[in-house]
Amino acid sequence: MCAGLCDGRRRDRDRRRRRGRAGSRARGRGRRGPAGHRGAAEQAEQIAQLDREQTADDSLPTTWEEELTEGDDADELWGANPDLARRTGPGVWVMPGDGYVCLANTTPGEGNLGFSCATPDDVERGLLAPTDVDANGNGIVTGVLPDGVAEVTLVDKDGTTRTAPVERNTYRAAIDAKLKEVRFTDAHGGQHVLPMAWAE
Numbered sequence: 001m002c003a004g005l006c007d008g009r010r011r012d013r014d015r016r017r018r019r020g021r022a023g024s025r026a027r028g029r030g031r032r033g034p035a036g037h038r039g040a041a042e043q044a045e046q047i048a049q050l051d052r053e054q055t056a057d058d059s060l061p062t063t064w065e066e067e068l069t070e071g072d073d074a075d076e077l078w079g080a081n082p083d084l085a086r087r088t089g090p091g092v093w094v095m096p097g098d099g100y101v102c103l104a105n106t107t108p109g110e111g112n113l114g115f116s117c118a119t120p121d122d123v124e125r126g127l128l129a130p131t132d133v134d135a136n137g138n139g140i141v142t143g144v145l146p147d148g149v150a151e152v153t154l155v156d157k158d159g160t161t162r163t164a165p166v167e168r169n170t171y172r173a174a175i176d177a178k179l180k181e182v183r184f185t186d187a188h189g190g191q192h193v194l195p196m197a198w199a200e
Helices: 040-046 063-071 120-124
Strands: 004-007 084-090 092-095 101-106 113-118 131-132 139-144 151-156 161-165 169-173 179-185 189-194
Touching: 040 120, 063 113, 084 169, 092 169, 101 139, 113 120, 113 131, 139 179, 151 169, 161 169
Parallel strands: none
Antiparallel strands: 004 131, 084 092, 092 101, 101 113, 131 139, 139 169, 151 161, 151 179, 179 189
């Protein structure tokens, strides 16, 4: 299911879904555009991974690229352009949309494709951070953060904390139902707190 800080559309249909109160809904929908479509330059300014040269490793598996561009919901994926995707870690890709930053990631265990988008402003606030969890709240959080963020702190309901590194603008961490919030400090020293939906 999709829980916590989820913004955009999740594609792992076989799982139950939840949405967190953080984040904003995408407004401008449409098919993916050419490489220079609206917003790509702005996104690259925030996300260094989108500004680097592509390599062969950046390509999405063919089945998933076809799902994003030719599937039943292709017209509703905020102009996501898999041709411009960058692989940031095992099973994690970021790509520009039409005025959005988009995240594609595999779900743990099942290997389904999760997909979410957020505006550049919301990415600055850390709101592109979908979670995939089972009925017991066990799963994983995957997030996209702007340049200059080194790590996130995961805070449980009992106050226990642990950190996860941010590498290539993304992070992944195993979570359970005890997770209360995710915190991070941006490049300008700003403090951000992202509550989990089930912790309210």
